Amino acid sequence: GAGVSQSPSNKVTEKGKDVELRCDPISGHTALYWYRQRLGQGLEFLIYFQGNSAPDKSGLPSDRFSAERTGESVSTLTIQRTQQEDSAVYLCASSLLPDSNQPQHFGDGTRLSIL
Amino acid sequence: QQQVKQSPQSLIVQKGGISIINCAYENTAFDYFPWYQQFPGKGPALLIAIRPDVSEKKEGRFTISFNKSAKQFSLHIMDSQPGDSATYFCAATEGYSTLTFGKGTMLLVSP
Numbered sequence: 001g002a003g004v005s006q007s008p009s010n011k012v013t014e015k016g017k018d019v020e021l022r023c024d025p026i027s028g029h030t031a032l033y034w035y036r037q038r039l040g041q042g043l044e045f046l047i048y049f050q051g052n053s054a055p056d057k058s059g060l061p062s063d064r065f066s067a068e069r070t071g072e073s074v075s076t077l078t079i080q081r082t083q084q085e086d087s088a089v090y091l092c093a094s095s096l097l098p099d100s101n102q103p104q105h106f107g108d109g110t111r112l113s114i115l
Numbered sequence: 116q117q118q119v120k121q122s123p124q125s126l127i128v129q130k131g132g133i134s135i136i137n138c139a140y141e142n143t144a145f146d147y148f149p150w151y152q153q154f155p156g157k158g159p160a161l162l163i164a165i166r167p168d169v170s171e172k173k174e175g176r177f178t179i180s181f182n183k184s185a186k187q188f189s190l191h192i193m194d195s196q197p198g199d200s201a202t203y204f205c206a207a208t209e210g211y212s213t214l215t216f217g218k219g220t221m222l223l224v225s226p
Binding site for chain 2: 056
């Protein structure tokens with residue numbers, strides 16, 4: 001596909017379980033971003049990748065959150081020991097370059113519900 | 116600390132009317148101000164963007180007005196249509212483009 005693809009589209013899990021969310025960026029896009037969108041809120045920045053490295057992890061809310069990117073393509077966001085406050089839509093975006101001249105293209109997100 | 120404040124939280128406009136959404140920012144280092152449109156169940160999509168060296172940018176029915184001294188910018192949707200009903204987010208960024216978003220405005224255009 002031509003756009004950013006995220007999977008799964010929906011995930012329901014029990015409190016305390018680990019979850020892994022996947023993002024396939026647009027081919028050739030070197031910059032990749034993860035955001036969290038809580039109900040009725042704006043998008044909250046989590047982490048940014050340039051290639052396979054993460055120059056900015058400042059938005060990760062706790063050490064239960066981690067992310068990696070391999071092969072300058074797919075990225076996974078892992079949440080360990082999930083809590084109810086982790087319930088949100090997790091959005092991934094990619095851009096050709098990490099530059100404000102390059103628009104960020106978003107996927108449709110993973111809706112995570114913690115029971 | 117919220118760096119981009121957006122208002123109103125929700126807005127109802129009649130078809131054909133003008134929708135106006137306002138944002139204010141605090142960080143004077145911001146140098147790029149995009150607006151995103153989000154439909155339910157979809158990711159945000161870039162609508163229009165402006166840089167602080169211009170005071171206005173127009174694309175079709177969508178116009179951004181920018182006031183650098185007041186640190187404010189706004190989105191105007193002319194001749195609003197029911198298909199414009201969505202949530203709109205303003206955002207701001209500097210440097211390598213980590214976006215700081217407003218909390219969003221839910222727009223409903225009544226037929």
